[in-house]
Amino acid sequence: MADRVRTYPGTRKPTPHQGHGKRNCVKVLERLSAYLDDELSGVVCEEIRAHLGDCPNCEVFLDSLRQTVQLCRHRPSPPLSKDDRANLRRQILKAAATA
Amino acid sequence: MAARKKSRTVPHDDSDVALSTSAPFDQLYRDHVDVMYRFAYRLCGEAEAAKDLVQETFLNAYRAYDRFRGDAQISTWLYAIASHACQRMRRKRKGEPERELSLNEFVPTSEGEFALQIPMEGLSPQEALENKELRQILDRAIAKLPRKYRMVLVLRDMEGLSAKEVGGILGLNERAIKSRLHRARLFVRKELSGNGLAREFHQDVATGRR
Numbered sequence: 001m002a003d004r005v006r007t008y009p010g011t012r013k014p015t016p017h018q019g020h021g022k023r024n025c026v027k028v029l030e031r032l033s034a035y036l037d038d039e040l041s042g043v044v045c046e047e048i049r050a051h052l053g054d055c056p057n058c059e060v061f062l063d064s065l066r067q068t069v070q071l072c073r074h075r076p077s078p079p080l081s082k083d084d085r086a087n088l089r090r091q092i093l094k095a096a097a098t099a
Numbered sequence: 100m101a102a103r104k105k106s107r108t109v110p111h112d113d114s115d116v117a118l119s120t121s122a123p124f125d126q127l128y129r130d131h132v133d134v135m136y137r138f139a140y141r142l143c144g145e146a147e148a149a150k151d152l153v154q155e156t157f158l159n160a161y162r163a164y165d166r167f168r169g170d171a172q173i174s175t176w177l178y179a180i181a182s183h184a185c186q187r188m189r190r191k192r193k194g195e196p197e198r199e200l201s202l203n204e205f206v207p208t209s210e211g212e213f214a215l216q217i218p219m220e221g222l223s224p225q226e227a228l229e230n231k232e233l234r235q236i237l238d239r240a241i242a243k244l245p246r247k248y249r250m251v252l253v254l255r256d257m258e259g260l261s262a263k264e265v266g267g268i269l270g271l272n273e274r275a276i277k278s279r280l281h282r283a284r285l286f287v288r289k290e291l292s293g294n295g296l297a298r299e300f301h302q303d304v305a306t307g308r309r
Contacts, residue, residue, distance in 0.1 A: 026206055033281035060213040067219050067227075068288040071237055072256040074224035078146070080136040080153075088150060089128055092157045 024051055028058050032065050124161055131177055132157070138178065141253045142185055144242045152188065156181040171267065178260070179268045182250060189246060198245050205285035211293030233291075240290030244283055251276055252283035 028051050034040050035048055052059045080088075135156055139149035159180050167176055207213055217236070219227040228234055241249060254265045255276070262273045262280070269276070 026202075029206060029285075030202060030281075033284055034277065037277075039277070057207070057213050061207065064213065064215045064292060065284060065288050067215055067224075068284055068291060069256055070224040071219075071228065071233070071291075072241070072252065072284075072287065073259070074228060075234070075237060075257065076228075077137050077140040080133055084150060085132055088132070088154055088157075089125075092128070092154055092161065093124075095154070095158050096161045 025055060025058055028052070028055075029061070032062055035062070036066055036069060124164070127160065127164070127173070128157060131174060134174065135177055135181055138181055138253065138258055139185075141241070141257050142181075142249065144238060152181060152185055155184040155188065159184060175260075175264055175268060178254065178258070182254075182268055185250070186246070197247065200245065200248060200282040200286055202282065202285070205282075205289055207292075212289070213292070215288075215291045216293050217291070236291060237287070240287045243290065244286055248279050248283040248286065251279040252287070255280050256284070 028048055031040065031044070031048065035045065040048070052062060132153065136149060136153050139152040139156070140146065143149045143152060156177060160177060163180070167173070171179075217227070217230060217233045228237075241252065244252060250269065251265060254260050254268060255262065260268070262276045265271075266273050266276045271279075
């Protein structure tokens, strides 16, 4: 994930409705995943960076989206137990044989 | 293909099954069952449904193994079988609303919607996920995603596949995958924000969960 913009949450409080209904904010919001995934051209990245520097709300929003992606990437899931692994194998082969 | 050819003469007696099945299937199962279970658990959100999906996936793989042409990685082939099996199983169960997510619904309109409500500052994602409440909210948010968006989020952000691989698995172009992924991330983000949590609290109160 690109780490182009350093944000310091807590140091800049977002103000409500600060231009977030505006076209530029929506345009930036549409591209934030592509921005995080490093899929945009340098020119577009510059435009987004310029907007973020000027719009604390969008900067906080980007940070929260980045954190969301990181949480998804690191969310573990429980492993399959040895017994379940053996039982499943037996059931699959039994179903395959009787089909 | 000879190396992949398997015996289909599997005895009906359970006690003999383990001794007489073909080695290629066993190897396929041994090498991939943990990954497929992880994927299934992430899609289904609970163990029993995940086991059903794993069983369906490997049964279909067993039957189609002779037709596997080897032009994709075997793990990608299994992901595709599991994804299709998941869609079929959900269609059978019915009832799951399959709605489109619009970008407009993710544009914040009040101050509490910009940041995540459980702060992560100074914590790694692993440390943040030690918070049980955060884990539960994240899991619920993923479970609430309409299926076609959840599928993309799980494959891309949780299983770590590329947009191209996910497109191949789901039969969609990369642009469609990226569009669904973005909406899925925005949906989960919103659920983790003040707005999502406030809505969840009110729903919990209404349903007596709190």
